[in-house]
Amino acid sequence: MRQYRHRRTTTSRPASLSLSRSACALFVACLFLWSCATPPPPPPGPVSVASPVSPPEPKRKKAPAPPKRLVMTPEMDERLANPLLSLLEREAQIQNLEKKLDDAIQETVRSKAKLASQESRAEAASNLAEAEVGLKTLKNFIKGIEKRPDYMHLAQLMQTSTEELKKENYGGSLFLTNQIKAQLRDLQDRVESEQQEKSGATSANRSSASSEFDAKLVRFQALLSEKDTQIQKLHRKLDDTIQEAVRTKSKLRSQENKAEAVSSFAEAETALKTLEDSTSATDKRPEAVQANALMKMGADELKKENYSGTLYVTNQVKAILKDIQDTAQGREKVAPVDGEVLFALPVALKIAAPGKVREHPAADSAVAWSVERGASPIALSYKGPWIRVKGEDDRLGWMFYNLLASP
Numbered sequence: 001m002r003q004y005r006h007r008r009t010t011t012s013r014p015a016s017l018s019l020s021r022s023a024c025a026l027f028v029a030c031l032f033l034w035s036c037a038t039p040p041p042p043p044p045g046p047v048s049v050a051s052p053v054s055p056p057e058p059k060r061k062k063a064p065a066p067p068k069r070l071v072m073t074p075e076m077d078e079r080l081a082n083p084l085l086s087l088l089e090r091e092a093q094i095q096n097l098e099k100k101l102d103d104a105i106q107e108t109v110r111s112k113a114k115l116a117s118q119e120s121r122a123e124a125a126s127n128l129a130e131a132e133v134g135l136k137t138l139k140n141f142i143k144g145i146e147k148r149p150d151y152m153h154l155a156q157l158m159q160t161s162t163e164e165l166k167k168e169n170y171g172g173s174l175f176l177t178n179q180i181k182a183q184l185r186d187l188q189d190r191v192e193s194e195q196q197e198k199s200g201a202t203s204a205n206r207s208s209a210s211s212e213f214d215a216k217l218v219r220f221q222a223l224l225s226e227k228d229t230q231i232q233k234l235h236r237k238l239d240d241t242i243q244e245a246v247r248t249k250s251k252l253r254s255q256e257n258k259a260e261a262v263s264s265f266a267e268a269e270t271a272l273k274t275l276e277d278s279t280s281a282t283d284k285r286p287e288a289v290q291a292n293a294l295m296k297m298g299a300d301e302l303k304k305e306n307y308s309g310t311l312y313v314t315n316q317v318k319a320i321l322k323d324i325q326d327t328a329q330g331r332e333k334v335a336p337v338d339g340e341v342l343f344a345l346p347v348a349l350k351i352a353a354p355g356k357v358r359e360h361p362a363a364d365s366a367v368a369w370s371v372e373r374g375a376s377p378i379a380l381s382y383k384g385p386w387i388r389v390k391g392e393d394d395r396l397g398w399m400f401y402n403l404l405a406s407p
Contacts, residue, residue, distance in 0.1 A: 070212050072402075080213075081385035081401040083220035088379065088404070090227035092347045093286075096323075097234040098153065104241040105157075105179060107312065109164060109172040111248040124170040127177040128161055134184045142191055150187050154180055175244070179237075186233060193226060223407060235290070242294070242316065246301055246309040261307035261314075265298055268314040271321045285344060291320045337361065340383045347379040349389065352405035357397035361386035368397035 072080075135154060138145060145151050161176035272291055298313035327345055337360075354372050358365040361383045369391060371377065377389040377399075385401045 072213075076213055077385040077401070079217060080220065081382070083217070083224050084401060084404065084406070085379075085382050085387065086224050087220060087227060087407055088347050088349065089343050089345075090224065090231060091407075092343070092345055093231055094227065094234060096345065097231065097238060101234060101238045101241060102153075104238060104245060104316075105176070106160075108175060108241055108245040108248060109160070109169070111245055112169065112171040112175060121165075121168070121170055124165055124173045124177075127174050127181075128158075128165060131158060131161070131177040131180040131184070134181060138184065138188065138191075145191065150183075150190075154183055154187065157183075179241075182237075186230075190226065190230070193222075220407075235286070239290075239293070242313070243297070245312060246297065246306070249306065249308040249312060258305070258307055261302060261310040264311055264314040264318075265302055268298070268317040268321070269295060271318065275321060275324060285324065287320050287324055287344075291317045294320075337383055337388075340381050340388070342381045343379060346390075349377050349379050349387070350405045351375040351377070351403055353403050355399060355403040357389060357391065357399045359397060361388075361398040363400075365398070369395060371399065371403065 135151075135158060138151070146155075157176055157180050161173045161180065164176060165173040272288075272295060275288060275291075294313050294317045298310050298317065301309040301313060323345070351371050351373055354370065356367045357369050357371055357377075359368050360366075371391070375391075377391045379387050379389050380396075381388045382401075383398075386398045387401060387404075388396065389399055390396055
């Protein structure tokens with residue numbers, strides 16, 4: 001029995017031993033494969049905190065397509081050039097009228113200074129303060145208005161009124177501040193109108209190229225209407241100021257000689273008659289109409305024996321006639337072209353882009369000279385979109401309207 005158990009034990013040992021060896025080999029192989037597939041652990045160091053996942057970026061909207069570029073045709077150039085050139089002409093007339101109005105106002109102030117002023121200092125100072133408040137209020141509410149020529153003109157009048165108040169010329173100071181307040185109201189109306197036009201033009205520019213052209217045309221026409229209204233107001237103010245100067249002079253004891261006043265009146269009357277004989281009935285310029293009105297005023301003042309007022313009015317008439325004569329002499333040297341339209345008076349231009357001045361109003365005409373940006377040639381007339389200009393050394397030529405700075 002022992003012998004049998006011993007034999008059984010000895011016979012089963014080799015099988016279990018071989019089985020354990022196979023398991024060890026398999027375990028070693030698995031361990032080797034696991035070590036090859038698993039990456040080595042990171043070296044010891046500070047623990048990094050994972051950053052939060054950022055949300056996805058929103059999709060950007062596609063940029064709107066650029067507006068179509070406006071392509072000008074000859075017909076469009078013709079339609080835009082006429083109101084633009086008329087605007088430039090009106091601007092020159094306005095500047096001329098403003099200068100005459102300033103001269104008339106200064107003459108009225110000087111005449112009032114000669115009178116014993118009956119206005120009190122308190123009234124003049126109060127009126128001046130009101131005008132100053134109006135100017136400051138406009139400056140605070142409208143950005144950049146202090147750079148406008150019409151605002152600068154009012155500021156200059158305000159300074160003159162302050163000086164007259166210091167000289168105890170209360171009548172002159174009161175007269176000036178009344179002028180300032182009236183012109184200030186006109187300036188406010190113009191600024192409001194320009195802002196409305198600008199907002200309308202902005203909305204119009206968002207449309208197609210055709211609408212852009214229509215917006216430009218409407219803007220020029222609106223500006224032209226505004227300039228005409230401004231010219232009419234300036235004419236009325238100039239007439240009122242001249243009449244005020246004449247009334248003031250009639251209160252003074254005239255020291256002028258009657259013979260001198262009669263002689264000056266006769267000279268002005270003769271010059272005006274010569275102008276009317278040389279001018280056709282259809283070519284009645286506003287300056288000539290104004291000169292006729294002043295001559296009638298001078299005749300009335302002469303009958304009233306207001307010789308100082310008569311001399312003042314006739315000097316105004318002679319100055320107007322001299323301007324008309326100088327303009328006409330400059331045009332006599334120019335051979336007119338069919339369809340050419342003369343400006344009422346020479347217009348100073350402002351060149352916005354360099355270009356060519358040609359010998360004739362045509363794109364294929366020979367180049368007379370070149371103009372640079374910022375140049376200021378003088379415009380004498382126009383034909384369609386072409387402008388006859390006078391440059392240095394009195395050279396004459398034609399330039400296209402699109403070289404001008406747009407108002």
